[in-house]
Amino acid sequence: MLSVFRTSTSILLTACFAATATMANTTSDAAPDTAFQMAVAENVPNASGIAEFYRINGFSPIWVGDAPEHAQRRAALIKALSNTDLHGLPAASYDVQALLDQMQNARSVRDLGAVEAELTRVFVEYADDLYAGALRPAKIDEGLVRKVERRSAAEHLQGIDTHGATYLDQLAPQSVQYRALMKQKLALETLVDQGGWGPTVPVAKLEHGDTSPNVLKLRNRLVSMGYLNPTASPGFDDGLLAAVRAFQTAHGLEPDGVAGQGTITELNRPASDRLKAVYVALERERWLPRERGPRHILVNQTDFSAKIVDDGLVTFETRAVIGKNIKDRRSPEFSDQMEHMVINPSWYVPRSIITKEYLPKLQANPGAVGHIEITDRRGRQVNRGAVDFTQFTARNFPFAMRQPPSKGNALGLVKFMFPNKYNIYLHDTPQKSLFAREVRAFSHGCIRLAQPFDFAYALLARQEEDPKAFFQRVLRTGKETKVDLEQSVPVHLIYRTAYIGPKGEVQYRRDVYNRDRKIWDALQKAGVVLPDVQG
Structure with a gap:
């Protein structure tokens, strides 16, 4: 992917880089007055904050100058964009090949102005996605009310301009959790590519002392998942009991050692499902402070x-x-x-509970929910017997309630x-x-x-x-x-639904509200793709 820096390409671009650097650095005016500056101004979106950064910066190039730092930034950005899949980001969004083609085909100072603008646009998008997530939580589910800490385009550009290539290494969360999830993602991708965990287990209750073909299938599944060492034992012995309990603990199930419907359902989930959960967990980690x-x-x-x-x-x-x-x-x-x-x-009863749950009961029987005090706007207790609750609706009910x-x-x-x-x-x-x-x-x-x-x-x-x-x-x-x-x-x-425990163990949980399914669907629409093999 770094072919743009081959000698042949460098020869084609060196003269343009030098001319660009000379022309861009001969003026400190905010308004563009060279072919390079005009091309940058024409190709960056005004509303993004990028144009303002360049105006303040005197249209000095970040990427296409001929100094060593420019070459280092270019190389680091292309390398980072080529490895976006490591973070579970939608690689297609950044279109590295299109960038390489545009850079390789640059023949004039004006062409390089357009290259500068496009590198900046893609960098800002990538930096924002890696720093704070590729998705906007509030657009996915009404329960995702988290305010994500995002940096402006100008802050990202100032960061790369000041710190150079090292700024790219600081964008992803630096938490132990994030790094461990990335490691688990790579392991699961390899596993999925190899076919997953093998045959599933029929949903039938299995417990200590049982002997049947299904016990062998349970044993084989747990061996392939790493919860049990290979053994020729045909029965549900102590070793298998410990493995079932370990699996249950790692998946938020009651560790009773009985492989019932709930346990086997979780056991049969394909590795690709767990991989999706890890992709979602990485995105969620980017949303956190x-x-x-x-x-x-x-x-x-x-x-x-x-x-x-x-x-x-x-x-x-x-x-x-x-x-x-x-x-x-x-x-x-x-x-x-x-x-x-x-x-x-x-307990000051929320308005929603008052009107949806308690008002209908009071309308049927004024003595209902007698453990709750009914109070007026001044906090004085209301005599229930003196009130006709049937005259009120959820909209005009004038009282508060307190336990x-x-x-x-x-x-x-x-x-x-x-x-x-x-x-x-x-x-x-x-x-x-x-x-x-x-x-x-x-x-x-x-x-x-x-x-x-x-x-x-x-x-x-x-x-x-x-x-x-x-x-x-x-x-x-x-x-x-x-x-x-x-x-x-x-x-x-x-x-x-996927996280790494305090001892480095991988933990999975059920998607109680189906929020992760919605996030995964949104990631797919954004361009995230898994290996084809399911298992």
Whole structure:
């Protein structure tokens, strides 16, 4: 792909590069007044910020000058564009061959102005895609409300102009997760090209002690996936039991060692499906903030978990319940700052729940949902018996609703606040039995925690000498109490069906909301292509 730098091509272009550099550097005027400058001005989009950069820069070339740094930038850009598939980006978008052809066919200063403009246009597109993702999340799914940190065209151009080829190496996320996902992508691509994991396993319950042809198929599948060493044993022995449990753990399944319908369904997913998940995970990683915070909270919705991460290490983890998989209840994805917790919280019922769930019940029976207080605009409790609820609609219902602090409160005994327009937060719950479920999508959108007290102790440990005693003392008062965090903690609500665990192990999860399927479809439309072989 680097043939443009062959000696023959260099001979054809050297004179033009030299002339371009001389003409471009003889003027500092903002307005173009040479053939090169005119060609650049005519070929860059005005609305992109690129034209303004060149005007400020006096139309000095970034790519087509004859100095060593120009040659280094050209070579580095072509090399980077030739390897976009390493990052799971749509290589066709950048059309490297068209760039090479245009460079090789340049015969005049004006031609080189057009080459300069096209190299810049493609560089800015590539830099934006690699730095912040090729897709725009909000256009894919209404739950993708994350604000992606993007650099302007001028910032990217200033970066390459100042730092040269090294700037290209800084564009991709520098996280351990991103690098590990790239490695897994390469391994899966090789696997898919070789035919995948072989024959699938019939969907029938298999457990310890069983002996059948299906057990052999299960064994062979787990061997090919790397969960079991090859063995001639025909039965479901201890080794196979351990392998099944390891597979279940790595795929977010209950590790009971029984290969039932759910386990075999996940086991039979082709390697190409896992590869798609990794492509999507790479794109999602590009959407996340580069600085997550030395201490941050990470909620992976597909894993139904909430973690506290300190300097890259998970220091606390608990099971979580996320929003139910129906419209208006799915938990959104975004990042924010946790500022405080509320011990003994009241539950101020969201307007959507009031009008959609409680108003119909009150219209049928004014005494319904008696554990909830109905209040007017001034916060005064309303006498239910004096109100004709049938006269109201969802649009004109004038009251608010509140559940006072109690063990039966919908928020439990503590909530953790990162104020946001989506009204999402982390909280306790009286419905403890839900945490025993394998798939935990039951809430109205907020994140429920299985161990909220321990979560609170971990957060308070940095500001209280005895965080447990402090928390319990406030809890015993029974009064709604706001406790500020002396230092706010970044919260990242993510959705990752493929990720790398703390020991380097690959983890896969189910696409609970079908968001990853939508992202994959969008990547395909953008030009991402997988190997043909499925398995």
